[in-house]
Amino acid sequence: MGTRASRTGSGAGPPDDEAPADAARAVTVLYETHAVGLIRLAVVMLGDRAAAEDVVQEAFCGLYRRWGQLADPGKALSYVRAATLNGCRSDLRQRIRAQRRGGPAPDAADAASAEQAALLGEEHQQVLSALRRLPDRQREALVLRFYLDQTEPEIAASMGISPGTVKSTTSRGLAALGRLIQEAGQ
């Protein structure tokens, strides 16, 4: 093992994109720093811890596979967050498809994690259940705005839509969410 003197000035730069070992390290460091935050985001979207972990794991594996193609490694977090949202969207769609084929109902998807439900109050569960019934775009806009506290331009960049569309989508989503919560309470 080298002495401490050898540390100064060495190895402080970003990882070498061409070296798989360095890509693995960079992705691992990013995972260790941001995995919990992204799992939380996916839990909010899906209501199921196991599914959330799967989605985040897959997002980081996707980042690792594409590491060499990243134009700017500094945007890796944005990439992996977008991949997590995509993964959540796919997961929710799969649940709806399964329900149409006679599987458990989408609402029962919340019950897929009874442990999760048990940790939340009934009314929180009601709000989250209503959130998951919204169209993809509205749901994502609301989560980015009210859970991640992102600004409209940030949401626009994350979702690949214009700031104007973010505003109208958020507004419509909030109104729809209010209606769904009210219906559920009746």
Add this chain to the structure above:
Amino acid sequence: MISPGMSTEERLRAATRAAADTVPPGSAPPLRLPAGPEGRRFSRARFQGGRLRRRRPAALTPLAAAAAVIVVLAVAVAVAVAHGQPGHRAAAPPRHHESLLAQLPPYYVAQAGDGPLGDATHVQVRATPTGKVLATVRPPRPYTVFSQVSAAGDGHEFVLLASRWEKRLRSGYEDWFTTANKFFLLRFDPHTHVPLLTALPIPLPPNVLGTETGFALSPSGLKLAVAWYPSRRSRTGAEIQVFNLVTGAVKTWTWPGGRPIVIRIPGAGQVLSWAEDGTLAFQQRTESSAQVRLLDTNGPGGSLQADSRLVLDWTGTDLQYRPNNLISFNVLLTPSGSRIVCATATITKDPLTSVMSFTEYSTRTGRVVRQLGTWTLHGLWPEGNQDVLWTNASGSTLIVVDRQPGLRHVTVSGGDTAFWHPVISVLTPEKFAPIPGAPSTRSPQRWPAW
């Protein structure tokens, strides 16, 4: 619970926060990467812990949860000793590190398992040179987690704070509360490898984690210092109590209106640190300042302000660009009492660089007397990646959380903050050696205790 008067926005914020809070810090499973960036696409199921993961049908979940409770009850023994646990492989230290590792306390306590708020459900006594788990200790009933740990520094005696968490309603919201707390002294017998857990007769309030901001076991293992904020006696300012674990005597120092003895989160980092002569170092931090003072605990107790003296002071404007700015959670007093050790960074702009060091200050003059492990990174230093966990009597050998030199794994994000994979290591002026098998975590509440 949500109040009926809340808007949809407020309901959404509260519900998403509550859902997010069900994922405790540090609870992410390990990342499993495919064999190479060009490797074939793996299915999700393959990746969970390297084995096929199946979702339970929803209808079976309550049964599974009940079964889990039964299993937990069946195995919930106060102290379980696991000699050479199956599945745990001890790492062999490289030969040229053996003499270095032999200078450290022989055993340490690592927190393990995830309680409701990320606390440890049990602790492990591990061998320093190999990381081998020698014993597992679980909190005795009715306690469910170990919230904090402090070590005497000799590798044999530790104090654990055990707590029982319960979910209750507060202001219309469900939240977790501690309903019982107890200090336990853990003695580890190096010959039999049997840990002995003894309850300490120190009264603690049910909400101890809101006001108890840190504790430290003296090097002799005979005294326990506990910091409170706000003071339990004056209701404002800070308080330190020193309990004699043999006689039960207690001394109290209060500072009405004094700054908090806390590093943002109660229990995060070591806010108290002992010297062998009974001097106690304590940190007082606010958003924009940090001070270290020394208290002579040989006196009868009284005014914390009058009986202590200021040694180190990081206050003022433009603080982060001053040389050797404090960045560590822990600030340790050497057992000899002559030095204070902490991690520092000197930041320069254009280009943004941080010079990282472990800096030792004279307790007599407050001046820098030695710096170890200095290295330079491009960007801002990240929190929780560089700290000091233990020091020998003179400060010449440290156990640190740090970057392993020579590995090119420091990255700088879009926000100019660097990240690296911290390792727990032994550091001397000449050597840096990772401690084999030491658990690695960025959470200062889960760092092992030596």
